[in-house]
Structure formats: structure tokens, C-alpha cells
Amino acid sequence: MIKKFLDKLMGKSTPGTSGGKPHFGKREEVPATVHGINPELVDRRAAEVVATLKQAGYEAYIVGGAVRDLLLGLRPKDFDVATNATPEQVKGLFRRAFIIGKRFRIVHVVHGRGREHEVIEVSTFRAYLDNAAAGQVTGNEKTSKAQLSGMQHAVDASGRVLRDNVWGPQDEDATRRDFTVNAMYYDPVSQIVVDYHKGIQDAKKKTLRMIGDPATRYREDPVRIIRAVRFAAKLSGLGFTIDSKTAAPLVQSQALLADVPQSRMFDEMLKLLQTGHSLASVEQLRKLGMARGIYPLLDVAVERADTPFVKAALIDTDRRVNEGKPVAPSFLLACVLWEDVRSGWELRLNQRQHPLPALQDAIDEVFDKRIGDVSGRGKLAADMREIWVMQPRFEKRVGSTPFGMVMQPRFRAGFDFMRLRADVGEVEEALAEWWQDFQTADDERREDLMDQAREEQKARQKAQPVVKRVPRSAAPAPARSPDGQDDAARSAGPAAEGDADGELAGQGDAPKKRRRRRRKPGGGESAGGDNAPASAAAGD
Secondary structure, rough: OOOHHHHHHHOOOOOOOOOOOOOOOOOEEHHHHHHOOHHHHHHHHHHHHHHHHHHOOOOOOEOHHHHHHHOOOOOOOOOOEEEOOHHHHHHHHOOOOOOEOOOOOOEEEEEEEEHEEEEEEEEEEEEOOOHHHHHEOOOOOOHHHHHHOOEEEEOOOOOEEEEEEEEEEEEHHHHHOOOOOOOOOOEOOOOOOOOOOOOHHHHOOEEOOOOOOOOHHHHHHHHHHHHHHHHHHHHHHHOOEHHHHOOOHHHHHHEEEEEEEHHHHHHHHHHHOOOOOOOHHHHHHHHHHOOOOOOOOHHHHOOOOOHHHHHEEEEEEEHHHHOOOOOHHHHHHHHHHHHHHHHHHHHHHHHOOOOOHHHHHHHHHHHHHHHHOOOOOOOHHHHHHHHHHHHHOOOOOOOOHHHHHOOOOOOOHHHHHOOOOOOOOOOOHHHHHHHHHHOOOOHHHHHHHHHHHHHHHHHHHHOOOOOOOOOHHOOOOOOEOOOOEEEEHHHHHHHHHHHHHOOOOOOOOOOOOOOOOOOOOOOOOOOOOOOOOHHHHHHH
């Protein structure tokens, strides 16, 4: 308390709070002999971007999580660059560079094309600004769009930063970053690490510590709450833990996430589940008391993470990410919501609805209930629907269906989904193995597989109990009413009465097999005859 009082008198303040000028930390240049970063782990294209900027006379460094991972001996998946060049100046130095973003304007420098392309994200050093002096709007990004268009630094009523595009020196840029281990700068040319907030020490102590007052920093950008969970999950395998002061306001600050745009929340949810440590993320959420309330769809994923099917999907997603294979959000979300689709589908089938319309209705209900407007009616939903609709079609292994299935663009996703279902015993293992063979087989082998499927189908049909129809001639006589007329004739109307009196008379109780007569071209049988068709008799 005394220290805070003295700091206030001397015009000092904690970064992220209003008051006097904040303390930006002391610049430390750590040589390669101390930090021990292996240059071979540095992405060549990121190093080229830094070199190009430096040759043009600007400062440039690899920054953020990439530096943290390099210090830990890991090969970073993404490389970001920070510079004192403005976005326009950066764009002018590279042939394929694009300025993106509104809240934070950055440049994407693109190398290569197609699936082999790589994006290096380049940001300009940002100034530390007291948010109490920022322009304030009463609404959010959408409702205050016109007002925000002319602002470079703006916050909403809760203190959340909506615009932060004021450039400044490197020490201020470091202060406005979130965690100390993410606020270091590495120059691949000189191999020096620049550290302002003891990030190297925290990396050695395996501690995640927020720069400045944690509660204030969460209020500035509530997504930092999710980032804290994600980094703790990612680094938990290396023994990292969240600093107690950084963790203390997390649960209390969680309500701030309600003001974050849904599209951004959706993206942050995917980062938790699709960056190679989804199970660890679920564990961290539960450990921190944040298993519910961050985002509705994330709540469902956490709730079902221990069920066999969803757990298998999360494990498979982590495996693919760590093997460098692509993952699609549609697949994982289809797994998370399959329980809802399946239960809704079964309910409709029990109501005697046709299978395919019943499945489509169940899917529509799940989209309305679980996904809403966030990507729920775009490509994501279309891919999820295709995965689900494909499942009953895997049961059809004869005719043209198998050939059409393997030609579908989303076949592999649908098959992988069915493969997981087989792994947890929801469908037969033999079915998954058949489709595994069929998709890679040549035409001759495919015909053999289809013959095998036909034989299996015949065997199942023989094994099923046969329900025999009772011939009409052997059917029991209709019940007779007291006046001698059978109940069937009584309920059938005049035509049946004619049949009963004519054809059944003198036949005893055994009903005679009725014959259908063709109508004559000239108008057919006489309407008054005993054997007149029921429709004609009824018409008279």
C-alpha cells in the first residue's frame, strides 16, 4: 500500500492503469551465448522478412510466442515479426503483402502459393497509451462503426480496447503485450534477444506472468483470459503454471467475455481445441473453475470431453496437429454435436418419419440450438451437414452408392468420422475396414468387395425371422352379426353387401377369393349387377 501511494505521488503507475507515466522496463540485450537459441529452428522466410526490413533502414525482430518457443528449444509453428515501420511502409517492401485488421492493423507477407504458402505476420511497434485518455464509445464494434472509423485509440464503456493503432517505441510495445514470456524480441541477424520484463527469467522459472495489473489487462482485452488458459495448457507439459496474481482475477473477469464479438470468441474457442493441446485445455478450464460460461459451444465440448466419442475426436485432433496434418473445425464440431443429432434423429425415427428428412430436421434443430448465427449457415455448417448425412449411407455397400460416395469432396472427413464411431463401438469394425479397403482398391478389387457385401446382406436376411403372410383363402371367417351378415360386409357399404349376398351366398363360412374384372371399353359392367366394382356400385 505504501509503495502504491509513493508511486502515485511520484507520477508512476502500473502499465494498463490510469495515472502517471508507466514503468516500461529496462532494456536487456541477451547474447546467444546466454539465451542458447538454436538458429536452425528459425524459419528461413521469417528471417528474410527481418533482413529485408533492416536493409531498408528499419528495426525488425521476431517477436512473441516464437521467441518463447525458441528459448524452450521448440520449433515454433508460427513466426511473427515486429518493426518500427508503418503498415504502409512494410507493404511497400514486399511483392505479396496485405494490410488487414481494424482493431490492430497488421501486414501479412505471403510466401509461396497453394497449400505450401506461408504467412509472416508483421506488426508495427505500438505506443502505450493511458486508456483513461482514449476516445470512448458507448456501443461496440458494430453499433459504433461510424464513430470508430476516425479513431486510432478507442475503448468502450467497460474499458475494452476497440482501436489500438498508435505507433510508438519498442519499450512501449513490449509493455502493452500480455505475458512476460511473450514480450521478447529476437534478431536472427545479430542473434540477440531484447527483453524488457524479465521474460527469460520467467521462462526459466516456467511461469506465466501478466505484464502490469492482471485485472486491468483483462478488462482492456477480455480475450487475454482465454489466452492465459491456452498458454497454460500448451506449456503445461513442460511444467509451466500461471502466476498466482495472474490467475486470481480470471474467474471474476470471465463476465467481460460477454462483450467480445461472437466471431472472435468462436475463433478463440477453436484455438483452444485445435492447436494440439485440446485435452490439456479442457483440464486447465476445469482446474481454474472456468469449465462453463466462456462460450456456449465450448461448454458443450468441455462437458462431453470425457465421453468416448468426443474424447477420441479430441485425441485424434491433437495427434494430427502434432504430426503437422491439417484439421478442420467442421469435423471436430460435428463430433462434439453428434450426440444431439443422433438423439434427435432417433426420436423422429420412432415417430415413423422417413430417415433422411428426419436426419435433416434433427440437424436443423442442432444448428438453431447450438451454433446460432456464428458460421452456422455458411461453409462450416455445410461441411458438418455433409459429414452427418453421409453416416447412414455407409451402410449401403451395393449398387452405385459406394462409387458415388468415394467421389464426394468430403468423403474422407465422413469416413474419418465413421472410423471414430467404429473405434468406440457405435458401428461395426468390419464396416470401417470394408470402406478403408474400398476407397484404395482398384476396380477389380472393388467388385470383389461389393460381392462380399452382397453375400453378407443375404446372410443377414436369412438370419432374420421370416414373417409369413396368411393366404386369404385360409383366413378365418369374418365375425357374423346376429342377423347373419358379416361385420366386414356391414362396414364395407353397398358394394360389399352385394358381394356378400351374391358371391358368398351358399359358400358357407369360407370366403371365396375375389376376382377383379376388367371394365369393358364401352362403359364396363352394369352398375346394378351383383359383381359390379365397388366404385361403380358406390356411385349409384
